[in-house]
C-alpha cells in the first residue's frame with residue numbers, strides 16, 4: 001500500500017509535524033514533533049495509527065523539542081535522525097525553547113544518528129537518507145523513491161530556502177550546494193513536504209524558486 005501523509009502544524013513557528021502511515025496496517029511514524037503534543041496525539045488518534053518511530057529532520061526547537069516527551073508517552077519508541085552534526089542543537093533544546101517562551105522542551109538523544117546513504121523504514125517502506133547541511137549542519141532529508149516523495153525539513157520550501165542568518169553553524173553556500181546537488185537531483189516529478197508552509201515539487205522549485213536562479 002502507498003503511504004499516506006497528514007500535516008499537523010505545531011509551535012508558534014507553525015512547523016509541519018507530519019504523520020506518515022500505511023493505510024492497510026495503520027503503522028507509521030511521526031516526523032518532527034516540535035511541540036503541541038496534544039495536537040499531535042489527536043492526529044494520531046484520528047488516523048488510528050500505531051506509531052513505530054519518531055523521525056527528526058534537524059535539531060531546531062520547532063522540530064525536535066517535543067520528541068523526548070512523545071517518545072516517553074508512546075512507550076519508548078525509537079527516535080531516528082538527524083545527523084550527528086546537530087547534536088549540539090538537541091542538547092540545548094531547553095535553552096532554545098526558553099528563549100522563545102516555549103515550555104516543556106526536553107533535550108533529546110536519538111536512538112540512531114543518520115548519515116548519507118543510510119536507509120530508514122516506515123511501515124516497511126524505505127526512505128533513503130540525504131545529508132543536507134546548510135540550514136543546520138546535521139539536516140537530513142528522507143526520500144521515498146517508490147512514491148517519489150521526500151520530507152526535507154527546513155532545507156527547501158515552496159518559493160524559499162532555509163534560513164542561514166543568525167543561526168549557529170549555518171552556512172548559506174553549503175545550503176545551496178545541498179539543494180543543488182542532492183534535492184534537485186531527485187528529479188522534477190518528486191513531491192516534498194517541507195518544515196513550514198505548503199508542499200511543492202522539485203520541478204516547481206527548479207523552475208520558479210528565486211533563491212535557486
Ligand SMILES: [Zn+2]
Pocket residue numbers: 058060135154
Ligand atoms: Zn530549522
Ligand SMILES: [Zn+2]
Pocket residue numbers: 013015060062063154195196
Ligand atoms: Zn523550522
